[in-house]
Every structure is written in structure tokens, then in C-alpha cells.
Amino acid sequence: MIKLSIPHLAGNEKKYVDEAVESTWIVPLGPFVDEFEYRLGDYLHHKDVVALSAGTAAIHLGLVMAGVKAGDEVICQSLTFSASCNPIVYLGASPVLVDSEPETWNMSPSFLEEAIISRKKATGRYPAAIVVVHLYGMPARMDEIMAIASRYGIAVVEDAAEALGSEFDGKKCGTIGDYGVLSFNGNKIITTSGGGALICPDKTAAERVKFLSTQARENRPYYYHTTIGYNYRLSNVSAAIGCAQIEELPDRVKRRRCIHGLYSELLAGAEWVTVHDEPSQRFRSNFWLSTVSFDKSVVGRTPDEIRMLLLERGIETRLIWRPMHMQPVFADAPYYGGGCSDGIFENGLCLPSGTTLSDDDIAQVAEALKECLAK
Numbered sequence: 001m002i003k004l005s006i007p008h009l010a011g012n013e014k015k016y017v018d019e020a021v022e023s024t025w026i027v028p029l030g031p032f033v034d035e036f037e038y039r040l041g042d043y044l045h046h047k048d049v050v051a052l053s054a055g056t057a058a059i060h061l062g063l064v065m066a067g068v069k070a071g072d073e074v075i076c077q078s079l080t081f082s083a084s085c086n087p088i089v090y091l092g093a094s095p096v097l098v099d100s101e102p103e104t105w106n107m108s109p110s111f112l113e114e115a116i117i118s119r120k121k122a123t124g125r126y127p128a129a130i131v132v133v134h135l136y137g138m139p140a141r142m143d144e145i146m147a148i149a150s151r152y153g154i155a156v157v158e159d160a161a162e163a164l165g166s167e168f169d170g171k172k173c174g175t176i177g178d179y180g181v182l183s184f185n186g187n188k189i190i191t192t193s194g195g196g197a198l199i200c201p202d203k204t205a206a207e208r209v210k211f212l213s214t215q216a217r218e219n220r221p222y223y224y225h226t227t228i229g230y231n232y233r234l235s236n237v238s239a240a241i242g243c244a245q246i247e248e249l250p251d252r253v254k255r256r257r258c259i260h261g262l263y264s265e266l267l268a269g270a271e272w273v274t275v276h277d278e279p280s281q282r283f284r285s286n287f288w289l290s291t292v293s294f295d296k297s298v299v300g301r302t303p304d305e306i307r308m309l310l311l312e313r314g315i316e317t318r319l320i321w322r323p324m325h326m327q328p329v330f331a332d333a334p335y336y337g338g339g340c341s342d343g344i345f346e347n348g349l350c351l352p353s354g355t356t357l358s359d360d361d362i363a364q365v366a367e368a369l370k371e372c373l374a375k
């Protein structure tokens with residue numbers, strides 16, 4: 001079976017986990033958490049990173065830090081995984097969904113601005129925050145999005161859960177917005193088995209996030225609380241796995257980019273399939289997943305039919321995230337857009353992209369894809 005993307009052990013996981021267990025630091029917090037944060041900061045060229053129990057927790061706390069409160073509206077990219085959007089609702093706020101643009105598949109700057117102006121007209125207030133996503137590792141148009149956000153004084157939470165190692169204009173994704181989110185879930189580019197991180201603007205903010213994520217316990221001899229806390233800190237054992245994984249991160253990014261290059265080469269002759277690529281050199285994707293879209297008028301099969309044909313040949317692919325404005329749970333959310341994300345969902349497919357796959361595996365996928373489309 002050629003899988004979509006499975007965890008890839010780096011070498012030192014067992015050694016570090018053994019160390020964590022032997023030192024009896026098997027509780028949340030401990031030296032590996034500090035070390036993992038240090039290594040992440042080093043990689044990102046940005047010190048103020050807080051390790052958390054999940055990417056979803058990081059989005060939740062990023063929105064808290066951005067000042068989102070019950071009754072607020074928060075703008076979210078529609079084409080994403082539901083975890084980008086759900087924490088808005090945890091806070092009693094409501095999502096406003098914005099379409100993508102065709103080159104990056106990420107938030108359309110023009111629909112973003114339309115949404116901001118329209119919500120101000122409809123509610124008398126600007127949305128409290130913007131959640132922008134770097135889908136499948138492809139950087140969003142962060143220059144335009146940050147310019148619009150600052151024009152209206154709105155905080156940006158950058159969901160870089162899929163984009164660790166991606167860059168826009170030479171800056172690491174996750175360090176461009178006011179807050180940045182990483183995920184170390186099992187199928188992401190590196191994993192801690194489960195975990196995430198919030199990239200903060202400065203040390204004060206990072207200290208506040210550490211405080212909130214450890215039950216908001218004030219520095220007193222007894223438990224004393226002046227604010228609502230969360231149990232969102234990463235465990236020392238998970239962080240030990242992360243320390244080993246991050247040692248291999250530069251190689252992992254190289255390999256995913258190489259896999260994308262292979263698909264581009266192998267599928268170049270087939271005009272009914274387009275390998276999704278970077279719009280220009282300003283965008284540098286980690287290509288967490290290589291994605292393609294089909295020319296429906298030629299192919300005559302839906303991506304799901306193609307997915308099932310490939311599955312029969314032992315190849316696992318995955319449909320594109322179904323946009324949030326097409327989800328029953330967000331049916332009441334205002335939506336600003338055309339048909340861009342709908343079209344990507346209806347015509348796209350994610351190909352096996354894990355770093356455990358060989359060049360032969362990738363060639364086999366490309367060959368099978370061509371055969372499925374030819375018949």
C-alpha cells in the first residue's frame with residue numbers, strides 16, 4: 001500500500017523518550033519542552049514559541065490572545081480543515097467565511113476586504129480577527145493580507161499547521177501574522193504523536209500563553225485564579241519525540257519538495273491534469289501534500305472515482321478539504337466569494353507525499369493516475 005503520508009521516524013526518538021522516562025519527567029512540562037521550543041525557535045528564526053497539546057489548541061489560544069470574545073465575528077478561510085474554524089465557535093464568536101484565490105488556493109485578498117467592509121456595514125463593527133491558512137504547505141498571499149488587516153486594525157492568526165518549513169518572501173510561515181499556529185499531529189511534516197505550537201509576537205505574549213495553557217494559575221501558595229485557563233501544554237514525552245523529529249526537518253522539507261518535482265515532471269505530458277505549483281519565487285512551499293486538479297471536461301471522472309480506482313491499485317489519495325461554507329455545521333455563516341474553493345474541491349486530489357516513499361513509489365502513482373484517466 002502506498003500511503004498518503006505516514007510518520008517518519010528520525011532516529012533519536014527512542015533515545016530521547018527513554019531519557020524522558022528515566023528522568024521521570026513523564027508529566028507535562030520538563031526539560032524536553034524547553035528544548036523543543038528552543039529548537040523550533042532556532043529553525044523559525046523567531047524565539048517566542050510555546051509548545052501546546054495540539055494545533056487546534058494553538059488556534060484557540062491564538063484567538064484568545066487576539067482578543068476574540070463572545071459575540072465577535074472572526075474571518076476564516078473557507079477552504080481548510082475544520083480545526084481552523086471550530087475554535088472561533090468555542091469562544092462564542094461566529095465565523096465569517098472567505099473564498100480562496102486560484103493561484104495559492106488560499107484566502108483571496110479581495111474577498112477578504114469585501115468581507116471586512118460588508119461586516120462593518122451589517123454589524124457596525126469590524127471582525128475581531130482573521131484566520132488565514134497555508135493549505136497543503138502553500139503560502140498564502142501574506143503581503144496583501146497583512147496590509148489589509150493592518151488597514152482595518154484586525155489581528156491575523158496564521159494557521160501554518162500544514163506549512164512548517166514553508167516561506168513567503170524569505171520569511172517562515174507562522175512568523176508573519178500576529179500569531180502563528182503549528183501542528184505536530186501524526187500525518188504532518190514532523191510529529192510529536194500529537195501536539196502543536198503557538199508562535200507569539202514577543203516574550204510577554206509567550207509568557208501569557210504559557211500561563212493560560214497551564215490552567216491560569218497565579219503565582220501564590222494556594223490555587224488562585226483571576227482568569228479562565230486551559231490545559232493545553234505539550235507533555236515532556238511528546239516534546240522528546242519532537243526534539244528528535246526536528247533534527248530531520250530540513251531534510252523532510254527537501255524530500256517533500258523533491259516529490260512534488262517528480263510529480264511535476266512525470267505528469268507534465270498529461271494536459272488534463274495540473275500539478276498545483278508555486279505562483280512565483282516569492283512562495284516557497286514545503287509541499288506537505290502534492291496536489292493536482294483535473295480538467296473535468298476531458299477526464300469525465302470525479303476525483304472520488306479516481307480516488308477509488310487508485311485505492312484498488314493500493315494507492316491512497318485524499319480529496320481536497322471540503323470548504324467550510326459547504327459544511328452543514330457552518331451553513332449559517334456569512335460567506336464572501338465566488339466559486340473558487342468549490343471548484344478546487346470538485347476537481348482536486350491530494351497525492352501520496354510522505355517522506356517514507358521512494359522515487360519508484362512516486363513513479364508508480366503517476367503511472368497509475370495516467371492509466372485511470374486514460375480509460
Ligand SMILES: *Cc1c(COP(=O)(O)O)cnc(C)c1O
Pocket residue numbers: 053054055056057080081083084133159161162182183184185195196
Ligand atoms: C492539522 C490541522 C490543524 C489542527 O491541528 P491538530 O494538531 O490536529 O489539532 C489545523 N489546521 C489545519 C489546516 C490542519 O491541517
